[in-house]
Amino acid sequence: MSAPALRERPSPNHDSRDERAASLGAGSPRIDMLVLHYTGMQSAAAALDRLCDPAARVSAHYLVDEDGAVWRLVAEERRAWHAGISFWMGETVLNTVSIGIEIVNPGHEWGYRAFPEPQMAAVEALCRDIVARRRIPAWRVVGHSDIAPTRKTDPGELFDWPRLARAGIGLWPQPAAALQRRRGRGVGIVERAAALADLARIGYQVEPGNETPSLVAFQRRFRPERWDGRLDGETAGRLAEMRQAVEAALAADARRRRDRFRDYRRLN
Numbered sequence: 254m255s256a257p258a259l260r261e262r263p264s265p266n267h268d269s270r271d272e273r274a275a276s277l278g279a280g281s282p283r284i285d286m287l288v289l290h291y292t293g294m295q296s297a298a299a300a301l302d303r304l305c306d307p308a309a310r311v312s313a314h315y316l317v318d319e320d321g322a323v324w325r326l327v328a329e330e331r332r333a334w335h336a337g338i339s340f341w342m343g344e345t346v347l348n349t350v351s352i353g354i355e356i357v358n359p360g361h362e363w364g365y366r367a368f369p370e371p372q373m374a375a376v377e378a379l380c381r382d383i384v385a386r387r388r389i390p391a392w393r394v395v396g397h398s399d400i401a402p403t404r405k406t407d408p409g410e411l412f413d414w415p416r417l418a419r420a421g422i423g424l425w426p427q428p429a430a431a432l433q434r435r436r437g438r439g440v441g442i443v444e445r446a447a448a449l450a451d452l453a454r455i456g457y458q459v460e461p462g463n464e465t466p467s468l469v470a471f472q473r474r475f476r477p478e479r480w481d482g483r484l485d486g487e488t489a490g491r492l493a494e495m496r497q498a499v500e501a502a503l504a505a506d507a508r509r510r511r512d513r514f515r516d517y518r519r520l521n
């Protein structure tokens with residue numbers, strides 16, 4: 254599938270991804286993360302106005318309307334202002350390394366509703382193109398609530414993450430037979446510690462005070478039928494499966510890098 258047709262609506266809200274690296278001649282800065290949002294406003298027009306308002310000081314690289322129209326607001330080489338205070342796998346200031354996509358939806362404040370098919374098809378095509386061009390690893394495709402769980406709920410529990418994973422965008426855990434048996438039960442203190450370690454390994458910020466918001470963010474995305482922040486057997490099982498998916502993807506990536514390095518040495 255080719256890149257989707259873009260409509261241009263330049264936003265003034267952007268800056269350099271890495272002025273220091275540029276001034277040192279250190280080459281182009283790293284862009285290896287994709288952050289998905291919903292607009293959380295009453296209309297697409299209102300969202301576009303706000304994302305282009307210099308006083309609002311917010312933006313994203315792209316906006317996808319409910320009819321599937323894709324607007325480009327900020328060039329990918331520039332840093333857009335969409336993530337805010339954020340954390341993933343120990344890294345912060347994620348605007349610097351990410352591409353942000355706003356998906357039109359009124360959100361939890363104005364009447365959260367399903368994302369229509371033309372919109373999801375456009376999101377899928379856009380993400381597929383970006384992930385391929387930028388070689389964004391699957392474990393670095395996130396929702397805003399994954400990286401800012403105490404502040405954000407977008408894109409929310411109605412967003413179709415499994416569909417994107419089937420298209421090669423982001424990870425989705427495979428049900429592990431051994432974990433099914435734990436599902437019906439509550440978890441004890443040892444299992445709780447293991448589950449929180451899984452949550453941290455997947456990328457979430459896990460610290461006293463934000464364990465529950467991080468669990469809710471995980472559930473919204475990976476167990477959307479119930480996102481109450483309770484660490485039950487079902488959530489613990491899903492966490493273990495997702496950790497396995499992340500570990501497998503990281504190991505495969507490390508193998509690919511090693512093989513590339515070996516080929517490089519052989520050729521030089």
Ligand SMILES: [Zn+2]
Pocket residue numbers: 289290291335397405407
């Ligand atoms: Zn957001």
